[in-house]
Amino acid sequence: MAEEINYNHLIRPFGPPIGLYDIPGELCVQINSLVDSDSSELTPNGENLAGQIEGEFRISSAACKRMGLGDYLLKTVSKYIEQSIEKKITSFTLIDVWVNRQFANEYNPTHWHSGHISGAGWLKVPSDMVAAGKKRKDRDGCITYTHGSRQFLSHSTYIFEPTAGVMSVFPHYLMHHVYPFVADGERRSLAFNAKIDEDIFDWYGS
Numbered sequence: 428m429a430e431e432i433n434y435n436h437l438i439r440p441f442g443p444p445i446g447l448y449d450i451p452g453e454l455c456v457q458i459n460s461l462v463d464s465d466s467s468e469l470t471p472n473g474e475n476l477a478g479q480i481e482g483e484f485r486i487s488s489a490a491c492k493r494m495g496l497g498d499y500l501l502k503t504v505s506k507y508i509e510q511s512i513e514k515k516i517t518s519f520t521l522i523d524v525w526v527n528r529q530f531a532n533e534y535n536p537t538h539w540h541s542g543h544i545s546g547a548g549w550l551k552v553p554s555d556m557v558a559a560g561k562k563r564k565d566r567d568g569c570i571t572y573t574h575g576s577r578q579f580l581s582h583s584t585y586i587f588e589p590t591a592g593v594m595s596v597f598p599h600y601l602m603h604h605v606y607p608f609v610a611d612g613e614r615r616s617l618a619f620n621a622k623i624d625e626d627i628f629d630w631y632g633s
């Protein structure tokens with residue numbers, strides 16, 4: 428006689444996964460120190476990015492290596508792919524790593540990235556950024572990820588309140604935007620684009 432199976436859980440068969448991972452405190456300190464310096468390892472990158480943000484800087488690959496940022500991103504993307512599809516990557520190429528220094532009234536309109544896997548993390552966030560919002564208290568300075576259209580029982584957006592020391596990882600095509608804020612202080616984010624094994628990216632398995 429077949430064993431009775433009880434169902435009492437949710438499944439998430441549709442939509443791209445978003446991974447949330449800690450950024451080690453020491454690494455945050457190192458990146459923030461670099462950004463606060465006038466190092467030649469930082470290059471203005473605003474022309475290449477969607478953000479209505481003045482302070483956008485590319486971090487050189489030498490600096491990524493020196494700080495251990497490249498290794499951290501490799502480990503983080505490996506974990507993300509394993510958790511998503513139970514596969515191990517054997518290839519990892521960082522295309523670009525950059526920092527956005529966002530201040531009051533700046534914003535990042537809906538956009539997507541290039542490469543295979545991308546990420547957005549946070550290095551510092553004004554303590555009253557969200558609370559200072561004039562009306563809604565879940566918008567100012569928050570990132571919203573968008574996929575598909577809103578339908579019954581299926582949201583198309585996911586709003587996340589940034590916290591310093593957290594990195595989000597997602598497929599490059601996942602649209603996202605960042606609301607402006609009115610609070611004083613800097614919202615500093617770290618972003619990257621990377622390529623992994625072509626046969627994992629270009630995968631049509633079930």
Ligand SMILES: [Fe+2]
Nearest residue numbers: 538547603618
């Ligand atoms: Fe982005």
